[in-house]
Amino acid sequence: QQQVKQSPQSLIVQKGGISIINCAYENTAFDYFPWYQQFPGKGPALLIAIRPDVSEKKEGRFTISFNKSAKQFSLHIMDSQPGDSATYFCAAVQGYKLSFGAGTTVTVRA
Amino acid sequence: ETGVTQTPRHLVMGMTNKKSLKCEQHLGHNAMYWYKQSAKKPLELMFVYSLEERVENNSVPSRFSPECPNSSHLFLHLHTLQPEDSALYLCASSQSFSPGANVLTFGAGSRLTVL
Numbered sequence: 477q478q479q480v481k482q483s484p485q486s487l488i489v490q491k492g493g494i495s496i497i498n499c500a501y502e503n504t505a506f507d508y509f510p511w512y513q514q515f516p517g518k519g520p521a522l523l524i525a526i527r528p529d530v531s532e533k534k535e536g537r538f539t540i541s542f543n544k545s546a547k548q549f550s551l552h553i554m555d556s557q558p559g560d561s562a563t564y565f566c567a568a569v570q571g572y573k574l575s576f577g578a579g580t581t582v583t584v585r586a
Numbered sequence: 587e588t589g590v591t592q593t594p595r596h597l598v599m600g601m602t603n604k605k606s607l608k609c610e611q612h613l614g615h616n617a618m619y620w621y622k623q624s625a626k627k628p629l630e631l632m633f634v635y636s637l638e639e640r641v642e643n644n645s646v647p648s649r650f651s652p653e654c655p656n657s658s659h660l661f662l663h664l665h666t667l668q669p670e671d672s673a674l675y676l677c678a679s680s681q682s683f684s685p686g687a688n689v690l691t692f693g694a695g696s697r698l699t700v701l
Contacts, residue, residue, distance in 0.1 A: 478628060579628070
């Protein structure tokens with residue numbers, strides 16, 4: 477059973493545009509919600525993360541919005557750049573277990 | 587060497603072969619993980635070791651056998667695999683399982699093809 481559902485599967489955005497990726501979860505015991513970025517030929521790398529007692533976290537052009545009551549969280553990439561083209565995974569953490577979404581492939585067109 | 591290093595990066599094996607994947611972390615972390623990554627699917631947790639003790643075996647077939655000789659090294663021994671086992675196998679490490687702080691550092695992965 478997939479514990480974290482991620483959408484869309486892929487998206488294309490123009491340079492300078494906004495990319496939005498959404499995730500939903502069911503288990504209220506999750507205590508940490510990271511996003512990982514993966515480039516071809518590389519392993520996933522932590523991009524940004526949020527704890528459930530915070531509704532928003534911003535780091536540069538990347539923002540996580542977290543809605544605890546709806547059990548949903550999203551990643552916003554502002555002013556998207558060609559270098560942001562990658563696959564993005566949301567995850568939810570309980571102890572040592574990370575449950576990942578299926579990933580979103582983002583393509584930024586110049 | 588820094589971070590998490592995986593070897594080999596690519597491996598092709600027949601169904602009757604025996605091979606091993608190796609992972610080494612240079613971060614001083616206490617926990618190490620094996621994940622399986624298949625196209626369009628979520629990363630699947632296979633095994634977790636904390637301080638060299640296995641704490642998770644996520645219903646993985648016995649043809650996959652992990653080994654953690656010390657906190658810096660992790661192996662995945664492979665034998666009599668099936669073509670559906672072809673995937674990217676990712677090793678990761680983390681410092682802590684503390685709530686709100688479990689951050690994984692991944693290696694680049696070993697791309698396995700089973701013929």
